[in-house]
Amino acid sequence: MTKLSVNGKSMDVDVDPETPLLWVLRDTLGLTGTKFGCGMALCGACTVHLNGQPVRSCQTPISAVGDQPVTTIEGLSADHSHPVQQAWIELDVPQCGYCQSGQIMSATALLTEKPRPTDADIDAAMAGNICRCGTYQRIRAAIRRAAEIQSKA
Amino acid sequence: MSANPIHVSRRTFLGGLVIAIALPACKPGAKPAGENKIIESNAWLRIGTDDSITFLCDKSEMGQGVYTALPMLIAEELGVNLDRIKVEFAPAGDPYVNNLLGTQITGGSTSVRDGWEKLRTAGATARQLLVAAAAEQWGIDARSCSVENGVVVSPHRKKLRFGEVAEAAAKLPVPKEVALKPAHEFTLIGKSQRRKDTPSKVDGSCVYGIDVKLPGMLYAALAQSPVLKGTVKRFSGDKAQAMPGVVAVVQTSSGIAVVADSWWRARKARDVLEIEWDAGPNAALDDAKIAAILRKGAAGEGRVARHDGDAAAAIKGAARVVRADYELPLLAHATLEPQNCTADVRDDGVDLYVPTQVQQIAQGVAAKAAGVDAAKVKVHTTFLGGGFGRRLEVDFIPAAVEVSKAVRKPVKLLWTREDDMTHDAYRPPAFDQVAGAFDAKGNLVAWNLHLTGPSITARMFPSVTEKMVDPFAVEAASNYPYDVPNVHVDFKQQEIGIDVGYWRSVSHALNCFVAESFMDELAVSQKKSPLDFRMALLEKQPRFRQVLKLVARESRYGYPPKGCHHGLAVMEGYGTVMAMVVEIFLEGGKVQVRRTWCAVDCGQQINPDTVVAQVESSINFGLSALLWGEINIANGRVRQTNFHDYRVVRMSEAARIDTYVVGSDGPPGGIGEPATALVAPAVCNAIYEATGRRIRSLPLSRHKLA
Ligand code: FES
Ligand code: FES
Numbered sequence: 062m063t064k065l066s067v068n069g070k071s072m073d074v075d076v077d078p079e080t081p082l083l084w085v086l087r088d089t090l091g092l093t094g095t096k097f098g099c100g101m102a103l104c105g106a107c108t109v110h111l112n113g114q115p116v117r118s119c120q121t122p123i124s125a126v127g128d129q130p131v132t133t134i135e136g137l138s139a140d141h142s143h144p145v146q147q148a149w150i151e152l153d154v155p156q157c158g159y160c161q162s163g164q165i166m167s168a169t170a171l172l173t174e175k176p177r178p179t180d181a182d183i184d185a186a187m188a189g190n191i192c193r194c195g196t197y198q199r200i201r202a203a204i205r206r207a208a209e210i211q212s213k214a
Numbered sequence: 215m216s217a218n219p220i221h222v223s224r225r226t227f228l229g230g231l232v233i234a235i236a237l238p239a240c241k242p243g244a245k246p247a248g249e250n251k252i253i254e255s256n257a258w259l260r261i262g263t264d265d266s267i268t269f270l271c272d273k274s275e276m277g278q279g280v281y282t283a284l285p286m287l288i289a290e291e292l293g294v295n296l297d298r299i300k301v302e303f304a305p306a307g308d309p310y311v312n313n314l315l316g317t318q319i320t321g322g323s324t325s326v327r328d329g330w331e332k333l334r335t336a337g338a339t340a341r342q343l344l345v346a347a348a349a350e351q352w353g354i355d356a357r358s359c360s361v362e363n364g365v366v367v368s369p370h371r372k373k374l375r376f377g378e379v380a381e382a383a384a385k386l387p388v389p390k391e392v393a394l395k396p397a398h399e400f401t402l403i404g405k406s407q408r409r410k411d412t413p414s415k416v417d418g419s420c421v422y423g424i425d426v427k428l429p430g431m432l433y434a435a436l437a438q439s440p441v442l443k444g445t446v447k448r449f450s451g452d453k454a455q456a457m458p459g460v461v462a463v464v465q466t467s468s469g470i471a472v473v474a475d476s477w478w479r480a481r482k483a484r485d486v487l488e489i490e491w492d493a494g495p496n497a498a499l500d501d502a503k504i505a506a507i508l509r510k511g512a513a514g515e516g517r518v519a520r521h522d523g524d525a526a527a528a529i530k531g532a533a534r535v536v537r538a539d540y541e542l543p544l545l546a547h548a549t550l551e552p553q554n555c556t557a558d559v560r561d562d563g564v565d566l567y568v569p570t571q572v573q574q575i576a577q578g579v580a581a582k583a584a585g586v587d588a589a590k591v592k593v594h595t596t597f598l599g600g601g602f603g604r605r606l607e608v609d610f611i612p613a614a615v616e617v618s619k620a621v622r623k624p625v626k627l628l629w630t631r632e633d634d635m636t637h638d639a640y641r642p643p644a645f646d647q648v649a650g651a652f653d654a655k656g657n658l659v660a661w662n663l664h665l666t667g668p669s670i671t672a673r674m675f676p677s678v679t680e681k682m683v684d685p686f687a688v689e690a691a692s693n694y695p696y697d698v699p700n701v702h703v704d705f706k707q708q709e710i711g712i713d714v715g716y717w718r719s720v721s722h723a724l725n726c727f728v729a730e731s732f733m734d735e736l737a738v739s740q741k742k743s744p745l746d747f748r749m750a751l752l753e754k755q756p757r758f759r760q761v762l763k764l765v766a767r768e769s770r771y772g773y774p775p776k777g778c779h780h781g782l783a784v785m786e787g788y789g790t791v792m793a794m795v796v797e798i799f800l801e802g803g804k805v806q807v808r809r810t811w812c813a814v815d816c817g818q819q820i821n822p823d824t825v826v827a828q829v830e831s832s833i834n835f836g837l838s839a840l841l842w843g844e845i846n847i848a849n850g851r852v853r854q855t856n857f858h859d860y861r862v863v864r865m866s867e868a869a870r871i872d873t874y875v876v877g878s879d880g881p882p883g884g885i886g887e888p889a890t891a892l893v894a895p896a897v898c899n900a901i902y903e904a905t906g907r908r909i910r911s912l913p914l915s916r917h918k919l920a
Contacts, residue, residue: 076476077458077478077479080476080478081478084476084477084478087425088433088476088477088478089476091427092418093418093421093424093425093427094417094418094419095418096422096424096550096551096599097424097552097628098550098551098552098631099631099856099857100630100631100856101631101856101857101858103856103857103858104550104631104857106550133418134416134418135417135418137417138417141413141416141417146416146417149412149416150408150412150413150416153408153409153412153823153827154412154416155277155409155411155412155415155416156277156278156279156827156831157275157276157277157549157550157551157597157598157599157600157601158277158411158412158414158415158420158597158599159422159549159550159551159599159600160550161415161416162418183865184865184866187865188864188865188866190864190865191550191857191862191864192550192834193548193549193550193600193602193835193862194277194550194600194831194834194835195830195831195832195833195834195835195837195863195868196827196830196831197834197863197864197865197868198830198868198869198870198871199827199830200865201865
């Protein structure tokens with residue numbers, strides 16, 4: 062049994078210790094908002110927060126998680142009220158949407174660290190997130206918009 | 215106004231109105247859809263007595279926005295706000311056949327074009343019936359009534375909700391003809407609406423194929439032959455079977471599957487399978503062989519796609535002939551969601567949960583794999599994590615069905631990224647020979663394009679290529695827009711031993727690169743500006759002139775900032791005409807695409823914000839291919855395996871894109887694909903401006919330019 066804390070809830074899971082966090086979230090806990098894109102830390106679709114830091118859950122074995130809190134896209138807000146979600150909705154960022162959980166988790170981590178990111182900050186923080194639908198221009202604009210919403214909140 | 219194809223179900227759905235659309239009368243083998251034959255399963259629109267309005271979306275949502283644009287067409291005529299319409303994905307079935315393509319298919323940028331009349335007519339018919347039912351109840355003339363967001367209103371402001379009259383409406387005769395609104399009365403169409411699927415895509419609740427979960431479901435990972443089209447000679451699953459969680463090892467028609475209680479365990483156990491492969495006919499295939507096959511295959515005439523005047527004779531007698539050969543590589547689709555399928559094979563039938571662009575074809579292969587009638591297979595289409603043509607293929611479906619049948623449980627079969635990259639139906643490579651001829655006065659008198667490559671359509675829809683040249687091999691070539699008296703285009707089909715597939719914009723991306731790069735070569739040969747040279751040959755093409763002028767003005771074409779260079783391209787595809795200007799600079803010898811301007815005439819827009827989004831998406835898709843896109847084959851195996859060696863554009867590399875859509879109420883054109891095709895020629899034309907180097911093969915990384 063491994064103890065986990067996901068989206069503010071503690072739980073026990075019975076999985077092989079080397080199982081990547083991604084598959085525990087998706088297949089054991091049913092939190093399928095976190096996506097599988099490459100399995101090699103190349104695409105960012107599986108990005109979650111571990112202790113508030115963005116990590117690629119496909120490369121994070123469950124044994125390395127310990128009691129550090131995990132936040133997934135499902136834990137961001139109950140009602141789309143997170144500034145990043147608001148901005149994403151306002152600008153209709155997603156197309157197929159498959160990358161967007163990961164994009165949003167990277168963006169929220171960025172905005173926590175740097176409430177007013179520059180273009181270079183955005184490039185750096187989002188470099189690990191591929192969007193095959195090419196929504197980058199809107200992601201950039203939505204990060205700026207989220208920064209604005211966040212600063213007014 | 216044509217005869218109304220709409221039928222109304224006498225069988226009520228939860229006591230309501232069900233609108234169905236009759237099969238096109240010309241479809242061979244199709245039975246006329248008598249009213250009593252219409253059942254819930256071929257409905258398009260259900261209006262419940264509880265006021266619910268459900269649209270069964272016949273197209274797959276893969277990012278292109280059909281989940282919003284198509285119900286807009288219904289809502290416009292039905293007289294309800296868009297948020298009143300609930301969208302469900304339609305099952306497989308003839309009523310949902312794409313009239314432009316002949317089977318149920320989401321592709322070819324046809325979704326709006328196919329639905330344009332059909333869905334507005336469905337909405338208008340429902341509205342007319344509902345109004346008639348209300349008017350009858352009031353004993354007044356239906357023409358005096360109006361509709362306000364799902365409520366029929368009498369001249370004296372009496373009101374009946376759609377739900378209150380749905381049952382009565384279902385009993386009325388279907389109007390023989392319905393009038394559709396003229397464009398100037400549109401209240402929704404042409405006005406940007408928020409995408410209906412966005413909220414579910416920012417909170418993780420949107421269900422893609424990979425997210426399907428059924429009670430008792432098992433998970434499967436599949437080992438496929440590393441050499442394309444190889445087969446299993448012998449194998450042992452003993453070691454895999456002994457791994458934790460493994461339930462079974464199953465030989466399928468596409469390789470050996472490991473079935474386990476979690477996908478990760480199945481995937482781990484796959485590593486210890488012992489398989490001896492028969493490499494098959496491609497054992498020695500590689501890039502050089504493919505290139506040689508195409509060059510050799512180019513000899514002789516192909517099937518003719520366009521023949522105006524006599525290009526051969528004009529070239530012979532010309533004062534000056536310019537010739538060039540162009541080459542294009544294989545490409546992978548690399549949808550971000552890897553291929554997957556969940557199958558539940560039971561004695562009473564099969565349920566298939568699958569992100570697919572082709573429900574009926576999926577149903578057919580699943581039925582065959584399960585050994586049942588197609589009617590026994592229910593296809594549940596999920597959201598698609600990208601399509602780009604990859605999910606027109608059904609290669610990932612039979613194995614899921616076979617495994618479920620073997621273990622008698624629902625099974626989700628999921629490919630890894632590596633499986634996906636190495637077992638795609640790749641975009642066909644090409645070897646193309648092009649020539650232009652000038653008379654003594656410098657007039658372009660002939661244009662000849664001889665295309666050589668494998669045919670996708672010959673494999674997927676052989677009945678089409680039995681009769682004619684593969685129409686999806688000669689796009690952006692057979693419709694050569696320039697006013698030249700002698701034009702010849704032919705396509706020489708040359709297979710290469712591996713499967714090729716439709717890839718966003720299909721042959722537009724191949725042929726536009728050749729045609730529009732070569733237009734610049736021709737302009738240069740006459741010392742003319744690429745823009746002026748084109749304009750002079752487009753006197754009879756007002757749509758082309760309009761977008762070229764617009765994009766040239768907005769980009770200040772010809773006056774790039776210091777150190778930057780412009781390139782342009784123009785094309786018609788899917789009924790849409792677009793022109794593009796790019797601004798590049800070279801940094802350490804590498805091309806940086808700084809800005810992109812795109813002017814678009816796509817006829818009547820449905821959801822303008824989606825039009826812009828699709829242009830942006832297509833441009834980045836084309837840019838990835840241009841910069842680094844190539845699949846290399848060595849010993850019959852694909853060398854690229856994941857995103858480290860199949861690079862795609864990331865945030866800092868994405869283009870800044872400005873899109874300008876010209877107002878038009880012409881019929882809608884396709885928008886999900888065409889812009890993809892203009893990126894390569896526009897950038898390569900800019901590279902010529904910058905360096906004097908003419909790029910005739912891709913990607914740019916091969917030339918050390920990316
Ligand atoms: S799935 Fe983890 S980075 Fe791609
Ligand atoms: S929205 Fe499709 S991959 Fe990003």
